[in-house]
Amino acid sequence: MSGWRLKSGGTIDRDRRVRFQWDGRSYEGFAGDTLASALLANGISLVGRSFKYHRPRGLFAAGLEEPNGIVQLEADEATIPNLKATQIELYDGLIATPVNVKPSLEFDLMAANSLVKRFIPAAFYYKTFMWPGWHWFEPSIRRAAGLGTAPAEPDPDAYEHRFAHTDILVVGAGAAGIAAALAAAESGTSVMLVEVEPELGGGLRDEKQPVEGQSATAWLKKATKALASKSNVTILRRTMAFGFYDHGLIGLHERIADHLPPDQRHGPRQRLWKVRCGQVILATGAFERPFPFARNDLPGVMLASSALSYLSRYAVAPGRNIVIATNNDSAYTVGLALHDAGIQISAIIDSRTTVGACARDAEEKAIRLILGAAPVRAKGRLRIESVSFAPVSSTTETGSVGCDTLLVSGGWNPTVHLHSQSGACAASAQRPSRPDASVYGRPSGCRRSLGRFAE
Amino acid sequence: MTKAYSAFSLLCEGLNQQQGWEPAWRDAAPKRAYDAVIIGGGGHGLATAYYLAKNHKLTDVAVIERGWIGGGNTGRNTTVIRSNYFYPESAAFYDFALSLYEGLSKDLNYNIMFSQRGMWTLAHDRHGMDTLRRSANAMLLNGIDAELYDEAGVRARIPGLNARPRFPIVGGLVQQRGGTARHDAVAWGYARAASALGVDIIQDCEVLGFQIEGGRMRGVETSRGTIRTDRVGMAVAGHSSVVAQKAGVRLPVSSYALQAFVSEPVKPCLDTVVLSPAIGTYVSQSDKGELVMGAGLDLYLSYAQRGSLPWMERAAAGLIDLFPQFSRLRFLRQWAGIVDVVHDSTPIIDATPVPGLWINCGWGTGGFKAIPAGGWCLAHLVATGESHPLARAFGLNRFRTGALIDEAAASGIAH
Amino acid sequence: MLLILCPYCGPRAEIEFRCGGESHIERPGPYSEVDDGAWADYLFTRKNPKGEHRERWLHAAGCRQWFNVARDTVSHTILAVYPMGKTRPPTEAGT
Numbered sequence: 027m028s029g030w031r032l033k034s035g036g037t038i039d040r041d042r043r044v045r046f047q048w049d050g051r052s053y054e055g056f057a058g059d060t061l062a063s064a065l066l067a068n069g070i071s072l073v074g075r076s077f078k079y080h081r082p083r084g085l086f087a088a089g090l091e092e093p094n095g096i097v098q099l100e101a102d103e104a105t106i107p108n109l110k111a112t113q114i115e116l117y118d119g120l121i122a123t124p125v126n127v128k129p130s131l132e133f134d135l136m137a138a139n140s141l142v143k144r145f146i147p148a149a150f151y152y153k154t155f156m157w158p159g160w161h162w163f164e165p166s167i168r169r170a171a172g173l174g175t176a177p178a179e180p181d182p183d184a185y186e187h188r189f190a191h192t193d194i195l196v197v198g199a200g201a202a203g204i205a206a207a208l209a210a211a212e213s214g215t216s217v218m219l220v221e222v223e224p225e226l227g228g229g230l231r232d233e234k235q236p237v238e239g240q241s242a243t244a245w246l247k248k249a250t251k252a253l254a255s256k257s258n259v260t261i262l263r264r265t266m267a268f269g270f271y272d273h274g275l276i277g278l279h280e281r282i283a284d285h286l287p288p289d290q291r292h293g294p295r296q297r298l299w300k301v302r303c304g305q306v307i308l309a310t311g312a313f314e315r316p317f318p319f320a321r322n323d324l325p326g327v328m329l330a331s332s333a334l335s336y337l338s339r340y341a342v343a344p345g346r347n348i349v350i351a352t353n354n355d356s357a358y359t360v361g362l363a364l365h366d367a368g369i370q371i372s373a374i375i376d377s378r379t380t381v382g383a384c385a386r387d388a389e390e391k392a393i394r395l396i397l398g399a400a401p402v403r404a405k406g407r408l409r410i411e412s413v414s415f416a417p418v419s420s421t422t423e424t425g426s427v428g429c430d431t432l433l434v435s436g437g438w439n440p441t442v443h444l445h446s447q448s449g450a451c452a453a454s455a456q457r458p459s460r461p462d463a464s465v466y467g468r469p470s471g472c473r474r475s476l477g478r479f480a481e
Numbered sequence: 482m483t484k485a486y487s488a489f490s491l492l493c494e495g496l497n498q499q500q501g502w503e504p505a506w507r508d509a510a511p512k513r514a515y516d517a518v519i520i521g522g523g524g525h526g527l528a529t530a531y532y533l534a535k536n537h538k539l540t541d542v543a544v545i546e547r548g549w550i551g552g553g554n555t556g557r558n559t560t561v562i563r564s565n566y567f568y569p570e571s572a573a574f575y576d577f578a579l580s581l582y583e584g585l586s587k588d589l590n591y592n593i594m595f596s597q598r599g600m601w602t603l604a605h606d607r608h609g610m611d612t613l614r615r616s617a618n619a620m621l622l623n624g625i626d627a628e629l630y631d632e633a634g635v636r637a638r639i640p641g642l643n644a645r646p647r648f649p650i651v652g653g654l655v656q657q658r659g660g661t662a663r664h665d666a667v668a669w670g671y672a673r674a675a676s677a678l679g680v681d682i683i684q685d686c687e688v689l690g691f692q693i694e695g696g697r698m699r700g701v702e703t704s705r706g707t708i709r710t711d712r713v714g715m716a717v718a719g720h721s722s723v724v725a726q727k728a729g730v731r732l733p734v735s736s737y738a739l740q741a742f743v744s745e746p747v748k749p750c751l752d753t754v755v756l757s758p759a760i761g762t763y764v765s766q767s768d769k770g771e772l773v774m775g776a777g778l779d780l781y782l783s784y785a786q787r788g789s790l791p792w793m794e795r796a797a798a799g800l801i802d803l804f805p806q807f808s809r810l811r812f813l814r815q816w817a818g819i820v821d822v823v824h825d826s827t828p829i830i831d832a833t834p835v836p837g838l839w840i841n842c843g844w845g846t847g848g849f850k851a852i853p854a855g856g857w858c859l860a861h862l863v864a865t866g867e868s869h870p871l872a873r874a875f876g877l878n879r880f881r882t883g884a885l886i887d888e889a890a891a892s893g894i895a896h
Numbered sequence: 897m898l899l900i901l902c903p904y905c906g907p908r909a910e911i912e913f914r915c916g917g918e919s920h921i922e923r924p925g926p927y928s929e930v931d932d933g934a935w936a937d938y939l940f941t942r943k944n945p946k947g948e949h950r951e952r953w954l955h956a957a958g959c960r961q962w963f964n965v966a967r968d969t970v971s972h973t974i975l976a977v978y979p980m981g982k983t984r985p986p987t988e989a990g991t
């Protein structure tokens with residue numbers, strides 16, 4: 027058994043039911059869902075197949091970092107290939123289909139590649155297909171490659187370009203970005219705050235700890251209101267900063283109408299912004315790292331922080347019987363939150379041998395702790411059924427826990443992509459960063475993002 | 482140990498848990514001296530080393546690469562191969578390269594996925610069509626395949642072209658033998674084959690200076706020590722001026738950033754290479770399914786491998802004018818390489834004023850297609866001291882005599 | 897996309913300009929004494945440095961005036977802008 031919708035909680039609008047189609051069948055979700063959260067809520071865990079061996083793949087994350095939930099949206103001239111289910115906001119009448127499966131997700135003939143995988147190792151194609159000639163083989167390899175399907179008809183939608191100038195552009199509206207925008211706005215300079223998600227808040231949307239003496243939700247609400255009331259602040263939601271070019275030029279991609287049902291879309295679908303900025307503040311947060319172990323791509327394996335997002339935003343539990351594998355404290359917060367929501371946490375496997383206060387909290391709730399161990403292999407066919415583990419120093423399995431979901435947290439990677447693309451160097455002092463950029467919050471390696479703004 | 486690549490060796494290694502493969506090439510440490518040193522582990526440098534060993538039996542050779550092999554333009558280009566040049570000198574040279582490409586997978590025992598899916602150049606007005614007609618005639622005179630089509634002929638052969646483009650499509654020229662190859666495989670294949678013949682492939686080793694004694698080349702100074710040698714061939718593309726200057730040689734070269742973009746992978750939707758010089762875009766679909774697009778140069782000197790937004794917009798706009806159905810696809814990656822542009826868009830393969838130092842550069846935006854011939858001819862120079870007949874017109878002296886081979890004007894933009 | 901400070905119009909985006917290449921190249925002369933080598937040098941040989949470069953720019957879609965720019969070819973940072981006919985002001989990198 028897999029994910030389901032909890033009776034209460036989340037920021038979804040339970041009064042507005044939304045009907046959608048996935049893989050030819052009809053389902054229901056709520057306004058405020060993403061396609062991914064609605065699929066999980068309907069108990070669907072298999073959403074795609076891997077590129078080469080067509081291994082079953084499930085939702086792994088909740089946002090832009092999703093690697094597996096790649097779908098084809100809509101049909102005919104309005105179709106869009108390769109969108110991430112975690113970034114598609116649900117609207118009434120939405121139609122989505124899996125990509126690169128034949129004839130179906132559950133029974134995919136190309137999964138036969140798995141059977142011969144020992145003969146087609148990485149880069150095998152450089153080693154063969156030379157006789158009689160590459161052109162004998164190329165057409166069928168081309169047909170097997172590619173994910174979704176490009177539209178065959180001209181695009182029915184309109185698009186727009188815009189130029190803008192701003193003193194300060196803040197990329198990312200998590201705690202650090204919001205605090206930076208607020209502080210900058212105080213001085214009267216023009217500020218733009220861009221956020222790829224439909225809502226501001228980033229990690230604050232899932233935060234359980236109080237912020238500056240109030241609940242994270244209350245802090246976020248107040249801060250958003252304060253920003254909105256300032257005439258020198260422009261807030262762009264559903265907007266991705268995709269490039270950091272010379273002399274403070276940032277390219278933005280704004281999705282204006284994609285979240286609306288087609289009959290309610292008026293004007294342009296998307297907008298390209300070219301913004302020349304005095305200062306760019308990168309407050310792009312961090313992504314959680316996965317864990318390496320055998321079959322860690324089985325459906326049911328998910329990032330711990332993503333499970334928390336599904337819980338706190340959409341009131342969706344990723345499974346009924348959860349094991350957590352971690353090497354840091356952050357996954358304990360997730361475990362406790364799921365436990366408090368009435369979901370069974372069967373074990374926390376922690377690679378550390380000594381763990382601080384968070385372990386005591388877990389033990390208080392009678393959650394089994396397996397310390398000094400790491401996952402070795404996930405088992406199951408189309409979904410994880412158990413995970414075996416071993417002491418960190420060896421690969422000899424010392425035990426196994428049954429589960430329908432394994433949440434992993436291998437630590438956090440700062441989101442430095444824009445910083446690096448701009449020509450600056452992320453982790454070294456060899457190349458100084460650019461005079462027109464600064465980095466705040468988690469990308470700077472600073473966990474206590476709010477604290478920095480007090481400085 | 483498994484040396485040769487084949488379906489049979491894949492089968493054996495599949496049964497053997499893949500334990501028997503050797504590394505594709507030896508990761509060599511620099512020796513104190515070599516018979517010849519090649520600077521630059523791009524396609525041209527690696528091919529030079531391979532042909533030195535294969536054609537000239539010179540195997541005490543090192544290829545010295547600052548970063549990783551293929552990390553320069555060879556691993557950054559849009560992989561278009563063609564020989565539709567205008568002047569006889571260029572046509573002969575590039576067609577020799579194409580013919581080597583046709584047998585290269587077998588020669589190197591490495592599948593470089595050379596796919597002769599045709600290379601189209603479109604015309605959008607009468608004058609464009611006149612130019613194509615002139616090109617087609619020149620190609621046929623030079624013994625190179627060329628087919629000219631009117632609008633209906635083009636549309637029948639390239640399905641999906643815009644029915645009502647902003648710039649009408651009036652015709653097109655196709656070289657059916659043109660196409661694309663897998664760029665990294667060209668670098669890796671040459672490296673593997675050269676290494677097997679005894680060449681040392683030395684990565685992470687930057688040439689910092691030269692040892693010139695009595696006016697003659699005696700060695701190179703690198704970040705991993707001094708290497709003595711009497712013969713140095715350099716093929717460093719965008720860094721040609723920088724490296725040559727260390728030997729006191731000044732060149733007629735300018736370095737510019739050239740960008741490329743790829744879309745997310747989609748199922749087959751474009752089965753050829755389409756170039757529109759007027760619109761400033763060209764596009765093909767890789768075997769993996771990505772639309773691969775290129776654009777023009779950012780026309781100011783640059784050594785930053787970044788690229789800029791204006792060309793990205795222009796290339797996307799051009800693509801959508803040709804194929805409006807692709808406007809809902811998204812770019813997945815974008816990058817730039819630093820290309821070595823000379824005034825007449827014709828390469829330089831020649832001796833330099835320093836005896837013992839030979840140079841291969843000036844490929845600009847289109848030297849991937851030339852790699853086999855560029856390596857062949859530089860190897861000939863380094864081994865014999867004489868220009869190969871195919872490269873005799875590509876000397877430095879042409880800038881003094883005025884015998885330029887102006888392909889920039891004659892055959893339009895490169896690639 | 898570069899932001900170039902036109903001395904006559906103010907800061908404008910790169911797409912309004914054309915780069916005219918290396919500055920301060922002097923035409924050799926007198927004519928009768930210039931050999932082919934010097935003439936080829938003048939026409940074709942370029943410094944093409946990795947680092948600071950002095951170059952000419954034309955504000956083609958603006959005032960249509962030419963001026964000089966000192967720019968770093970790696971970071972693209974503009975180090976100085978100065979009028980045609982003027983000699984190079986010293987910059988930090990200083991050449």
Ligand SMILES: Cc1cc2nc3c(=O)[nH]c(=O)nc-3n(C[C@H](O)[C@H](O)[C@H](O)COP(=O)(O)OP(=O)(O)OC[C@H]3O[C@@H](n4cnc5c(N)ncnc54)[C@H](O)[C@@H]3O)c2cc1C
Nearest residue numbers: 521523524525547553554555558559561688818848849850
């Ligand atoms: C975006 C783009 C698209 C292109 N598209 C096409 C196309 O479609 N078709 C086509 O034919 N051509 C194309 N080209 C051009 C083609 O890529 C190049 O002409 C070709 O790859 C040049 O090969 P090379 O071996 O000379 O240079 P490179 O592959 O650049 O190799 C030069 C090597 O020298 C090394 N080097 C530099 N300095 C030193 C030093 N001091 N010491 C040691 N090593 C050093 C560099 O690290 C580099 O690896 C394109 C280029 C670009 C950038």
Ligand SMILES: [Zn+2]
Nearest residue numbers: 902905955959
């Ligand atoms: Zn001006």
